[in-house]
Amino acid sequence: xxxxxxxxxxxxxxxxxxxxxxxxxxxxxxxxxxxxxxxxxxxxxxxxxxxxxxxxxxxxxxxxxxxxxxxxxxxxxxxxxxxxxxxxxxxxxxxxxxxxxxxxxxxxxxxxxxxxxxxxxxxxxxxxxxxxxxx
Numbered sequence: 832x833x834x835x836x837x838x839x840x841x842x843x844x845x846x847x848x849x850x851x852x853x854x855x856x857x858x859x860x861x862x863x864x865x866x867x868x869x870x871x872x873x874x875x876x877x878x879x880x881x882x883x884x885x886x887x888x889x890x891x892x893x894x895x896x897x898x899x900x901x902x903x904x905x906x907x908x909x910x911x912x913x914x915x916x917x918x919x920x921x922x923x924x925x926x927x928x929x930x931x932x933x934x935x936x937x938x939x940x941x942x943x944x945x946x947x948x949x950x951x952x953x954x955x956x957x958x959x960x961x962x963x964x965x966x
Contacts, residue, residue, distance in 0.1 A: 832866040836882055837906040839893060845891060845912035846882060853905055854881040855898055856956075864905050871900040875909060877952040879959045890915035893959035894950075894953065908942075915960030923958040927966050930954040 836853055838846035853864045856878025864871075875898055880891045896909030934947040958966050 832903060833866065834866045834868075835904045836907070837905070838893070838909065838912050840894075840909055840912050843912075845909075845914065846889075847886055848882075848909075850882045850884045851863070852883040855897075855907070856880060856893070864898075864900055866903045868900045868903075868905075871898075873898050875907070878956050879915075880912075890960040890963065892918065892953075892956040894941070906925065908951075913957065913960065915963075918957055918961035919959040920958070923954070924960045925965070927951070927954040929959045 833849040833851060834853065836846055836848060836850045837844065851865075855862045855864065855873070856873045856876045858876045861874060875893065875896045877895050878893065880893050882889045882891070890916055891912050893907070893912045894910030896907065898905060898907045930947070930951040930953075934944070934951050937947045939942040955966060958964075
């Protein structure tokens with residue numbers, strides 16, 4: 832049996848197909864979903880979602896959101912989603928390095944620190960989705 836996976840953002844449908852397995856970046860850690868999974872509603876963190884439609888894995892850099900599993904259907908509602916194979920790896924690396932510098936330069940302003948940390952998480956997710964490597 833397979834699982835129907837839909838990844839939806841406010842702007843587009845980033846993924847709509849069947850898959851054998853999906854791995855989600857939940858707020859409490861990585862969460863694997865297979866067909867026959869018990870009903871579930873979970874919060875998602877910024878990170879890399881992995882989907883296995885066949886033998887190979889497809890990665891998506893996702894923004895925070897929610898996922899629901901019910902009746903072999905996984906619905907992922909996120910702020911943003913971008914397939915790893917559509918991300919320029921060198922640009923993602925440069926964005927990650929710039930985000931690291933921004934966080935280092937954030938100083939004592941708590942709001943600026945939080946925004947810089949979120950930018951770094953998004954940049955890390957894009958780099959990991961594009962390359963399969965941890966920066």
